[in-house]
Amino acid sequence: MDFGFVLLVEILYAVASLALISAGLAVVFGMMKVINLAHGEFMMLGGYAAITSANMGVNIFIAMLIIAPIVVGLIGLIVERLVIRHLYGRLVDTMLATWGLSLFFIGCATMIFGNTTTGISTPIPGFAVGDYQINGYNFFIIIVSVVLILAMLAVLKTTRLGLIARGTMQNPDMASALGYSPDRIYMATFFVGSALSGFAGAILAPLVGLVPTSGGAFIAKAFITVIAGGPALISGLLSSSALFGFVGQVFSFAASPVIGDVAMLIAAVILLRLLPKGVTGRFFKGKL
């Protein structure tokens, strides 16, 4: 009974963290058809922003929830204006350029923070369920992810901004004919996407020791989640992170975390082989 509860919480946590990791990439890919391979490094920068400001005496929740997204969002804005803007519509070139950016950021972080592990303790204590100890922070991540997904849904469904965003997603030419500048929409989207990446990185920072190369651990997971999710933004994100989170966590429990990761990656390969356009390319067509 206790074991079942722990397993359930762990699976929910895996799904939630996968959704959190992938949200920023999904927004940028879904709206702009740009694959940002520097996504992992944006997360890494978010983590550093949160830890640095927490060490300077800022409340950790303010540092994670407000400062990190803004800092990384601004970095994203600069990147978009300087680099990405010139490469719209050239999928492979944007992937290569953002991969270059990711190396660039790793280099910067190594020079500034050094090649050592930086960490911060989790601000929420753990508690016991029967014979097991659960990390209280896992609940925080689950709640944050649920709130985040609901907020994204609300913005896209109910606000005028969301309507413009969805319109641009469906048909950029039509949106521009109606007087909305795609250039500015893309700029705003990239800002939001990077801010989300920084947010996710900051939230996860207390759980992992940060090194300049820790972005690489996130990018592969985020990448497969978004691609396997397919064209629909939120249902794709939810369905693929549910699937991969479940597979990964069950195998982690059954064997070891490494086997869990490998099982998740193999599941991704099989899924793409069966559904080359991702989950929402076949199911939930035309949904958000």
Next chain:
Amino acid sequence: MPKSWQKESAIVIAIALILVYALPFAINTFTLSVLLIYGMLGLSLGLIWGFGGILCFGQTAFFGLGAYAYAISAINIGESTLPLIFSILVPAAFAALMGAMMFYGRLADVYLGVITLVVTLILFKFINSTASPIYVIGEARLGGYNGIPGFQTLNIPGRPDDYIWGDAFYYFCFAALVIVYLLVSWLLRSSFGRIAIGIRENDERMSLMGYDTRARKTVLFAIGAAIAGLAGGLFANWAEIVTPGLFSLGQSAEIIIWCIVGGLGTRLGPIIGAASLAYLKFLLGQQSMIDNTLIMGLILVLFVLFLPKGIVPAISDLWAASFGRRRKRLRKSRRGTRVMSNG
């Protein structure tokens, strides 16, 4: 065609003969050997990406597989001839399986990138986690993140005590690179190569013309992997240790940067890109002011933005613009209309 092929190979061999003796005056042969190995690795991706249009994010998987195949079989056999052949065959067989799965599933561009990246990561994670002594192939322990040291290095076939090392190893690498280069040139001139280029330009049209594009892409992918595997086998001999770092994302990124900087769609470009950037990295590694990952990243971004075609095509365009036109005009005035048919 055959005549110009012979002419070209004669020129290539002549230039190679000059370079093989000239280069050691500038750089020591130990460093040169690894530059040649990286050149071969660059050429392998240049072949499948530049001529086959297959963007593989995990070319380093085949490099690593080749190195591990060499190390494991060298420990078990104790002689280097067969292991070097294994280092070609194992990655090629692996790539053929992987390619068949991808191309018969009609996966293209981004999805291809994801699968190759993911497979590389799987290998990286798997090899990294094999530190415990239960992971043994024959007498070779996989060693996890410690890698496999202490295997038989390259020797004269049949005589395990006569090692090929130092200068001899450099000549061996040079010969291997020239042979691979000539084989690639020959392949691209054959009908297989021209159809591969056709597939790169328009997959659907080639398949409507009756060519089985899936099978052809799979074969090309396997050939690329075989070259990368040979480079891996040689690298294992150079480094005398193989580690999971061979499968890392950073290594993958580097191969792609070499191709972009050198120039896609050329045979020489990826080799030059690989050798010069690897040498640059070597030089940068001697100072600690600026992190060399930063420089590599900056180079990739700047090339994608300002010189997406790469160095070699840019130089040959420049050459054609400054000298080619004049020569053409001269010829035109001399021969009149015959130039039109020669084009």
